[in-house]
Each structure stands twice: as structure tokens, then as C-alpha cells.
Amino acid sequence: xxxxxxxxxxxxxxxxxxxxxxxxxxxxxxxxxxxxxxxxxxxxxxxxxxxxxxxxxxxxxxxxxxxxxxxxxxxxxxxxxxxxxxxxxxxxxxxxxxxxxxxxxxxxxxxxxxxxxxxxxxxxxxxxxxxxxxxxxxxxxxxxxxxxxxxxxxxxxxxxxxxxxxxxxxxxxxxxx
Ligand SMILES: [Zn+2]
Ligand SMILES: [Zn+2]
Numbered sequence: 001x002x003x004x005x006x007x008x009x010x011x012x013x014x015x016x017x018x019x020x021x022x023x024x025x026x027x028x029x030x031x032x033x034x035x036x037x038x039x040x041x042x043x044x045x046x047x048x049x050x051x052x053x054x055x056x057x058x059x060x061x062x063x064x065x066x067x068x069x070x071x072x073x074x075x076x077x078x079x080x081x082x083x084x085x086x087x088x089x090x091x092x093x094x095x096x097x098x099x100x101x102x103x104x105x106x107x108x109x110x111x112x113x114x115x116x117x118x119x120x121x122x123x124x125x126x127x128x129x130x131x132x133x134x135x136x137x138x139x140x141x142x143x144x145x146x147x148x149x150x151x152x153x154x155x156x157x158x159x160x161x162x163x164x165x166x167x168x169x170x171x172x173x174x175x176x177x
Pocket of ligand 2 (some may be wrong): 143144145146147148155
């Protein structure tokens with residue numbers, strides 16, 4: 001959804017929309033967001049305050065991402081809110097520029113005086129992801145030796161040679177002797 005900032009006058013405007021599952025297109029194989037688990041409900045309120053625009057948004061949905069431990073895709077709830085400020089850099093041409101931002105936010109949703117709310121939502125989905133994505137806190141991950149997913153399968157590595165973690169400890173003891 002593209003909003004022309006010039007159409008936002010003094011009063012606040014609410015934009016409510018739903019992005020269907022097919023909306024998300026992963027950006028290549030390294031995209032942490034593989035897809036959406038259900039339609040994403042978006043509410044964005046835009047308020048003009050002097051020469052600034054204040055964006056208050058809420059996202060409610062569910063995405064598919066990959067577990068950092070076992071590498072399996074799992075569904076991760078997205079329930080987040082955000083606040084952004086935009087200022088018109090050049091009121092004559094109507095060119096907008098982000099004035100205050102959260103760190104490391106990429107600004108690729110502003111083009112001239114037009115704001116692409118979909119791209120803004122996209123950025124916020126990335127920002128809402130935890131540093132470590134885990135399918136569950138108790139995820140057992142992959143066997144460090146044979147790579148089997150220990151949540152769904154067993155391997156012989158543990159019973160024959162001991163748990164990889166304990167192997168490391170044993171080695172440490174030997175070195176210390
Ligand atoms: Zn996992
Ligand atoms: Zn194994």
C-alpha cells in the first residue's frame with residue numbers, strides 16, 4: 001500500500017489492512033522469513049505534526065522462520081508495535097527523509113513523498129525477530145557428529161562415544177593432566 005504523504009493533512013489517518021500469506025516473497029535463500037503462517041493484520045496510524053509525520057503501527061500475525069538450533073522451519077508469532085518519525089527534508093520538492101530511527105533500520109520504503117507501507121511492514125517484521133530463533137526452548141538441535149535432528153530422531157553417536165558436550169569435557173581433563 002503506497003501512501004502519498006501530501007495527502008496526509010493535519011488530522012490523523014488510520015490505515016488498516018490485511019496482507020495475505022502470498023504477499024511475502026523471501027529475498028533469496030538467506031532470508032530468515034520463509035513465509036507467513038496466516039494473514040498479517042496491519043494497523044498504521046499516520047499523524048502530521050508540523051513538518052513531521054509520526055507513524056504508529058501494530059502487526060499481528062505469524063511467520064515461518066528457521067530454528068537456529070535444528071534448522072527446521074517453524075511458525076513464529078508476530079505481535080509487535082512500532083513508532084517512526086519522518087520529516088520532510090525538502091518541503092519544496094516534498095522529499096521525505098527519516099529523521100529519527102531505530103538503529104540499523106534500512107530506509108527503503110521512502111521514495112520522494114511516497115511511503116510504501118508494505119515495505120515498512122517488511123522492515124518491521126525483520127526487526128521483530130529475536131536474535132536467536134528457536135522452535136522451542138527445549139530444542140535439542142542437531143547431533144554435532146552426524147547431523148541428525150535430535151528432536152525427531154536418535155543416532156548412535158551418543159551411546160557409543162558419549163554426548164559430544166561430555167566428550168569436550170573429557171578432552172579438557174586429559175589436557176589438564
Ligand atoms: Zn529447533
Ligand atoms: Zn549423531
